[in-house]
Amino acid sequence: MTRIHKIVDANTNEVIERPYSKEEMAEYELDAKLKQKEQAQAESKATAKAALLEKLGITAEEATLLLS
Amino acid sequence: MAKQSFSVGQVLTAAQMTSLQATAMGGGSPSVKTASYTLVAADAGTVIQVNSTSATTITVNTGLFAAGDSVQIQNIGSGTTTITSGTATVNSAGSLGVTQYDGGFLYFSSASSAIWFDYTQAGTTLPLTTKGDLFGYSTTNARIPVGADATVLTADSTQALGVKWAAAGGADPNYTLLNSGGTSLSGSTTTITFTAYNSLLIAIENISTDAANSVIDIRLNSDSANNYGAGSWYMVSGNGSYQQEDQNASRIRLLRCNAAVSSDNRGYIQIWGAKTSGQKPFNLVGTGQPGSPNNGRSYVSVGRYVGSSAITSVSIIADAGSFDSGTVYIYGSN
Numbered sequence: 421m422t423r424i425h426k427i428v429d430a431n432t433n434e435v436i437e438r439p440y441s442k443e444e445m446a447e448y449e450l451d452a453k454l455k456q457k458e459q460a461q462a463e464s465k466a467t468a469k470a471a472l473l474e475k476l477g478i479t480a481e482e483a484t485l486l487l488s
Numbered sequence: 489m490a491k492q493s494f495s496v497g498q499v500l501t502a503a504q505m506t507s508l509q510a511t512a513m514g515g516g517s518p519s520v521k522t523a524s525y526t527l528v529a530a531d532a533g534t535v536i537q538v539n540s541t542s543a544t545t546i547t548v549n550t551g552l553f554a555a556g557d558s559v560q561i562q563n564i565g566s567g568t569t570t571i572t573s574g575t576a577t578v579n580s581a582g583s584l585g586v587t588q589y590d591g592g593f594l595y596f597s598s599a600s601s602a603i604w605f606d607y608t609q610a611g612t613t614l615p616l617t618t619k620g621d622l623f624g625y626s627t628t629n630a631r632i633p634v635g636a637d638a639t640v641l642t643a644d645s646t647q648a649l650g651v652k653w654a655a656a657g658g659a660d661p662n663y664t665l666l667n668s669g670g671t672s673l674s675g676s677t678t679t680i681t682f683t684a685y686n687s688l689l690i691a692i693e694n695i696s697t698d699a700a701n702s703v704i705d706i707r708l709n710s711d712s713a714n715n716y717g718a719g720s721w722y723m724v725s726g727n728g729s730y731q732q733e734d735q736n737a738s739r740i741r742l743l744r745c746n747a748a749v750s751s752d753n754r755g756y757i758q759i760w761g762a763k764t765s766g767q768k769p770f771n772l773v774g775t776g777q778p779g780s781p782n783n784g785r786s787y788v789s790v791g792r793y794v795g796s797s798a799i800t801s802v803s804i805i806a807d808a809g810s811f812d813s814g815t816v817y818i819y820g821s822n
């Protein structure tokens with residue numbers, strides 16, 4: 421997927437649009453991997469929480485009450 | 489009376505004495521000219537009075553006058569008389585033009601060189617015409633027209649006269665929009681470069697991307713080093729409390745867009761000391777995922793940017809997809 425970098429000079433109104441540089445693309449890909457990992461961890465945590473509540477036979481609100 | 493050569497034992501008549509006295513006092517009967525005229529030796533010590541409705545000249549040639557001679561020249565006509573260097577040199581502090589009812593002395597420092605002493609220095613007439621006008625200067629004397637009520641005169645080197653009338657400054661500096669009309673966001677990153685200002689206010693309106701759940705970040709001076717330190721919090725959905733947001737040290741998080749890719753996302757960042765080489769504190773508010781007031785991510789962030797260069801660019805970065813709407817406005821103040 422091509423990612424575009426738009427650069428605007430506010431003094432001259434000159435506009436340049438170019439594809440991401442090698443460095444920009446590398447940073448983007450690294451960020452995307454981290455974001456995927458964080459999302460997977462969040463989903464896994466939510467799934468584990470739901471499974472535990474089901475096993476205990478209580479709702480999330482009831483669990484909050486027990487811990488308060 | 490023209491310059492005389494007196495001899496020993498000569499008897500002066502009363503008329504001669506009266507005429508000589510009048511000449512010595514700067515007066516005397518003038519020799520009236522109604523057209524251009526070239527001075528002759530006999531004009532030394534006399535008054536030449538020009539009376540013409542047309543432009544005329546008084547020409548000065550060399551070899552006719554001695555050092556110390558003078559000729560008074562007057563103009564009572566509506567046509568301008570110009571003292572003109574013929575074969576002699578004529579020096580003057582200003583214009584050699586003699587307008588109506590102006591005059592002066594032509595003083596000879598040698599047989600070939602004279603100095604024109606103008607009574608009113610024609611050409612430097614005051615240009616003021618209106619109550620409140622001021623006398624200014626560009627490359628010549630000029631009128632500074634009176635400004636609007638309650639404005640003050642401000643130095644401005646871009647103006648022809650070097651000054652302009654402007655609203656009186658208060659304790660707070662005014663912000664100037666640096667990117668006229670704002671800059672539309674497009675691509676995955678939009679960077680705006682601008683002249684450095686000490687204080688910056690960057691507002692971003694109606695942001696959306698063509699990908700769901702995009703995170704929108706800000707980067708300064710295209711600096712990807714870990715020069716950004718911020719504490720950032722966002723409202724936790726449903727209970728109105730705030731939770732800390734992880735921050736990337738190489739940029740500043742502005743907001744997260746809605747999963748539904750709404751364009752109702754906006755935020756701003758204020759940066760102080762943006763023209764200094766030291767640390768540059770900032771504060772930021774951004775809100776995405778619109779809905780009920782506490783259902784979404786409303787970011788509050790404070791921090792500092794420690795890059796040493798003055799800030800002359802800001803980048804708005806979408807971590808997923810490309811911008812399909814949004815406008816950024818950059819305001820600067822010194």
